Amino acid sequence: MKPVYYFALCAVFLFACSGEKEQQPAESKTDTATAEDTSFYAPLPAGIYPQDNPWSQEKEDLGKLLFFDPRLSGDNSISCASCHHPDKGWGDGLPRAIGFGGKELGRHSPTVINSGYFEVQMWDGRAPSLEAQAKGPIQAAVEMNQKVDELIGELNAIPEYQEMFSKVFGESGITLDNIAAAIATFERSVVSKNSTYDQYMQGDKNAMSPAAVNGMQLFFGKAKCSICHNGPALTDSGFHNIGLKQHGPLTEDLGRFNISKDDFDKGAFKTPGLRSVSQTAPYMHDGSEATLKDVVNFYNRGGDVAENRTSLITPLELSEQEVLKLVEFLKALDGETLNATIPKLPAMVETEKAKAKTKAKTKTKTKAKTKTSKKKT
Numbered sequence: 001m002k003p004v005y006y007f008a009l010c011a012v013f014l015f016a017c018s019g020e021k022e023q024q025p026a027e028s029k030t031d032t033a034t035a036e037d038t039s040f041y042a043p044l045p046a047g048i049y050p051q052d053n054p055w056s057q058e059k060e061d062l063g064k065l066l067f068f069d070p071r072l073s074g075d076n077s078i079s080c081a082s083c084h085h086p087d088k089g090w091g092d093g094l095p096r097a098i099g100f101g102g103k104e105l106g107r108h109s110p111t112v113i114n115s116g117y118f119e120v121q122m123w124d125g126r127a128p129s130l131e132a133q134a135k136g137p138i139q140a141a142v143e144m145n146q147k148v149d150e151l152i153g154e155l156n157a158i159p160e161y162q163e164m165f166s167k168v169f170g171e172s173g174i175t176l177d178n179i180a181a182a183i184a185t186f187e188r189s190v191v192s193k194n195s196t197y198d199q200y201m202q203g204d205k206n207a208m209s210p211a212a213v214n215g216m217q218l219f220f221g222k223a224k225c226s227i228c229h230n231g232p233a234l235t236d237s238g239f240h241n242i243g244l245k246q247h248g249p250l251t252e253d254l255g256r257f258n259i260s261k262d263d264f265d266k267g268a269f270k271t272p273g274l275r276s277v278s279q280t281a282p283y284m285h286d287g288s289e290a291t292l293k294d295v296v297n298f299y300n301r302g303g304d305v306a307e308n309r310t311s312l313i314t315p316l317e318l319s320e321q322e323v324l325k326l327v328e329f330l331k332a333l334d335g336e337t338l339n340a341t342i343p344k345l346p347a348m349v350e351t352e353k354a355k356a357k358t359k360a361k362t363k364t365k366t367k368a369k370t371k372t373s374k375k376k377t
Ligand code: HEC
Pocket: 067, 078, 079, 080, 081, 082, 083, 084, 097, 098, 099, 100, 105, 107, 108, 109, 110, 111, 112, 115, 118, 120, 121, 122, 123, 124, 130, 133, 134, 135, 137, 138, 142, 143, 144, 183, 187
């Protein structure tokens, strides 16, 4: 499937480039937009589960519990959902994330919507997969600050988890790899699809407002957004320095350069997907743009910082009207987001067997130990 997908991306890219040349001088064309041409359109494919971590309903359900469970953090206060909450577009609504101990981090929490479609994870692409990604924040001192053996001990004390892990993973039970595999499986179910844009492209010509249709023409034409935002999730999975002025506690963030050590990548960040983008403000790796209108205005003036900026970003000369139309199109990328209900977490009830064990243990333990086990209940 990969080569076909790649080819599709290239086709979209080529269209975007040639479309740009054709449409740039013909500004009036955008006012009579009919999207008869559907060659740039790519619906989200199904089946994004890797061979070494296949889908099962039980695994997805387990991953969902873990994603929402603050017991995954060192002081049981922060879950993945603290920074990736469904009510906040699966981000946190903040310019930059607030980590363990209330400290502001350098980067914005990206949404996990459609993250199953991204070829690499993180703003700088340092995680090759969702499985690899999930292990990071649990252990990171600045994020969830949890020790792996403590976490496994804690989860083992929750009978429902014990049962679910052995049902899904058999003998191996509760391990960091299995925790990550389950969370990744859940994340792949957080998909934004069936947007008004999809409905329009699939034949319902009333689905999008005329302004949004105009915006779409601009997106794939004069405003050349689709050079980078293309394919089913509207990302090229590439890295670009688009000329942002750095905001937040960091004076400089070299982004992709930290991973590739290639000067070309200084200040380059991963192109985000754009489905459901109206739900995930503020925007950019440093949360520097508050609204979609701010984002489009930023592109319209050709970025803010020239140093190392990609030559693909240039002033667009969009009228105020065109800016608003582009925003309308970005809103038409909102879709129904799957799997967004918040689950009830398994309780710390002890099984009769475990209770008996704890009792036997407490009998032989000192008073100090009894104190700590009391604290827990
Ligand atoms: C303290 C807030 C915080 C917590 C807790 C947190 N994240 Fe994140 N997450 C972030 C930030 C910030 C980034 C971007 C980091 C970067 O690019 O350097 C990120 C990036 C990601 C990405 C990459 C998305 C993309 O588009 O590249 C995924 C997936 C993700 N987190 C999932 C998780 C999971 C799963 C957990 C729980 C195990 C979790 N996060 C816990 C803040 C958080």
